[in-house]
Amino acid sequence: MDPREGEFVDRMGLVMERFGGTRTMGRMYAWLMVCDPPHQSLTELAARLGVSKTAVSTVARQLELTGMIERVPTASREHRYQVAAGGWEHVMKVQFAALRQAVETLDLGLAAVGGDRPEQRARLEETRDFFAWTERDADDMLRRWRDSREDLDR
Known part of the structure; x- marks a missing residue:
C-alpha cells in the first residue's frame, strides 16, 4: 500500500475507534475500500495490515456480522472478503x-x-x-x- 493509502487506513482505524469499534476494524474496512482487487483473503489482509491472521479472522467475522463486509464466493476453501453495499x-x-x-x-x-x-x-x-x-x-x-x-x- 502506498503512503497515502496507509495514512487513510490508519486514520480510518481512529475513526472506527470513535464509533466504538477497534482500530483494526477501521483499518481493515478502509483497506477493503481501496484495495485492488476489491476482495482480499485473510492472509492478504493480515499481510497488508501487519496483524496476525487470527486477529484479521476475528475482525472479519465482526464486520461481517454488522453487515459492513461480506464473504465472496470462491472455488477454493479460502475466505475472501469485500465491502458490503449499505x-x-x-x-x-x-x-x-x-x-x-x-x-x-x-x-x-x-x-x-x-x-x-x-x-x-x-x-x-x-x-x-x-x-x-x-x-x-x-x-x-x-x-x-x-x-x-x-x-x-x-
Missing part, C-alpha cells in the same frame, strides 16, 4: 434500534422519581425527549439517505 446504513439502523431501549429505560426512571423531585425529573425528561426525538427522526433520515443515493444513480 454497510454503514445497516450499522446505523442497529444503533437507532437502541434508541427505543433508551426511551423505555428513561420512562422507567421518570416513574421511579415520580412528581415530587422536579430537578431530577427535568433532567430525565430532557434526556428522554432527546432520545424520543432522535428515534422519530431516524427512519426519516435513513429514507432521505436512500432517496439521495437513488437520485445520484439516475
Whole structure:
C-alpha cells in the first residue's frame, strides 16, 4: 500500500475507534475500500495490515456480522472478503434500534422519581425527549439517505 493509502487506513482505524469499534476494524474496512482487487483473503489482509491472521479472522467475522463486509464466493476453501453495499446504513439502523431501549429505560426512571423531585425529573425528561426525538427522526433520515443515493444513480 502506498503512503497515502496507509495514512487513510490508519486514520480510518481512529475513526472506527470513535464509533466504538477497534482500530483494526477501521483499518481493515478502509483497506477493503481501496484495495485492488476489491476482495482480499485473510492472509492478504493480515499481510497488508501487519496483524496476525487470527486477529484479521476475528475482525472479519465482526464486520461481517454488522453487515459492513461480506464473504465472496470462491472455488477454493479460502475466505475472501469485500465491502458490503449499505454497510454503514445497516450499522446505523442497529444503533437507532437502541434508541427505543433508551426511551423505555428513561420512562422507567421518570416513574421511579415520580412528581415530587422536579430537578431530577427535568433532567430525565430532557434526556428522554432527546432520545424520543432522535428515534422519530431516524427512519426519516435513513429514507432521505436512500432517496439521495437513488437520485445520484439516475
